[in-house]
Amino acid sequence: MERIPILKMGKFLLVTIQVDLYDRLALNLEEDLIQMVFKTGAKGVLIDISALSIVDSFMGKIIGNIAGMSSIMDAETVVVGMQPAVAITLIELGLPLSGVHTALNVEKGMALLESRMITGQEDDTTADDD
Amino acid sequence: MTPPLMMIKENMAIQQERDLIFCRNRVKEVAGKIGMGLVNQTKLITATSELARNMLIYGGGGIMRLEIITRGKLEGIQLTFEDKGPGIADVDKAMQDGFTTGRTLGMGLPGAKRLVNEFSIQSTPGKGTTVKILKWKNG
Amino acid sequence: MERDIIDLLRSKKDQVLTLWLQAQDSDTEASSNFNTHDELQAQSSEFVDLLFGSITEHNIQDFTSWELEALTDYVSSLTISRARQGFSPRETATYIFTLKDALLKVLSEQIESDPVKLYHASIQISKFIDNIGILSFETFITGREDIISQQSDEMAELSTPVIRVWNGILAMPIIGTLDSARTQVVMENLLQGIVDTGSSIAILDISGVPAVDSLVAQHLIKTVNATRLMGAECIISGIRPEIAQTVVHLGIDLSQMITKATLESALKYAFNTLQLEVRRVQKEKVNG
DSSP states (O other): OOOOOOOETTTTEEEEOOOOHHHHHHHHHHHHHHHHHHHHOEEEEEEEEOOOOOOHHHHHHHHHHHHHHHTTTTOEEEEEEEOOOHHHHHHHTOOOTTOOOOSHHHHHHHHHHHHHHHHOTTTTOOOOOO | OOOOOOOOEEEEEEOOOOHHHOOOOOOOOHHHTTTTOOHHHHHHHHHHHHHHHHHHHHHSOOOEEEEEETTTEEEEEEEEEOOOOOOOSSSHHHHHHHHSSSSSSSHHHHHHHSSEEEEEHHHHHTEEEEEEEETTTTT | HHHHHHHHHHHHHHHHHHHHHHHHHOTTTTTGGGGOOHHHHHHHHHHHHHHHHHOOOTTTTTTTTTHHHHHHHHHHHHHHHHHHHHHHHHHHHHHHHHHHHHHHHHEEEEETOOOHHHHHHHHHHHHHHHHHHHHHHHHHHHHHHHHHHHHHHHHHHHOOOOOOETTEEEEEESSSSSOOHHHHHHHHHHHHHHHHHHHHHHHHHEEEEEEOOHHHHHHHHHHHHHHHHHHHEEEEEOHHHHHHHHHHHHHHHOTTSOOOOHHHHHHHHHHHHHOOOOOOOOOHHHHH
């Protein structure tokens, strides 16, 4: 069965989605990622979607699921590199992906995760939420 | 003044998940051919994805018809999704955000409607559902 | 019967042209500024030639016939060139309709004896020339519409510049009403700007927006949310007192957005977020 590779980079996991996912593959990714978070004790998950030309409600739901599940396992999820057209479409569709952190690129996403690890739990009310 | 009309009218079967990607790509290709901008293209293929998936999950698969439409100076793409599934009992309710009877977010129908210029739905319980959407090149 | 009329008129072509030119001379003093008499004469003569060259007993009833294509093309290009020369649509229409007068006059002289035939022939000729008049008017309107749509496209482009005010900070002043078409352009430009420059903060200045109602607010919220999805932050600045008043009176909730009264305070906030500091540099003694 096809799988999306998940890379471990220090305390974080990095997934780069290169192809438009069909639903089964996306569900596999959700499953694999959560297993990896558990196995590696990762503190953050970076999902790079810069190559994706479409994020529909199904994919949005998967991203939301990953963020929600990682969060209760004490790992934060950052979605990086969303294309402008995809962002505009998601807003129009009615999926603002609240609760998911975002960054312009992997580097900035990494920096965001690191800064959030330093500030710790008490500072959970940044503008990114809700 | 008016660009040469391209006559495209074709049917695509949507019976399994992989067909979804295939038909998304085809819609994107045709949209690009008529010169639709990237944002409108993305909106159209996202709507396509929502409706095709709905058809797959709730209608047991069906047919998508792809047509290039011109009306006066406007040029656009019309897609018709037709299934012979169980139909929708309460169409008004199905058009509300967040209403779902299955495993989806319930954003499909109302979301798709917001992404296109024209949207119409007809459903007869027991007979099937037909959803027609239209997206203009520049709007 | 129709064949008679058309052949009859065709044989009197020169008389039609002369009558038409006479009518133009008496009628269009104002337009004599634009066209020399010779030019007008040549144009009219070409028109009459084309008319008699393409009209038949069949297509006089059917203006969409392909046989008339040369004539309709000529009418369109004539209308366009006259519009460029400064003729009003009324003047061009009058020009065409005086041809009808000339045709009818010749007709009535030729078939005086048969009023029924004259009546039917007159109606057909009238209808035909009316169609030419309508075509000319349509061409005029279409030309206008093209210009309008082109200008509105240009305006949309012009009115939404993205300015890089600092490394990592973009600003976009919005001037004029924010409708949904405009919002789309604003969003696209702003988000593309964010990608191109790798900026993490975008300031949307709305001091040039005349009024903020719930629809405009919705557009602003959409833009802010889309910016957030990209991984950048969007600040709305330029909230004038009137805008603050209407926003609160209308019960619009802008609390999820970062709003600032002026571009200056938005910039300060942005510097703060990026951990930048602007300081006055103490000048060294100049005369040491």
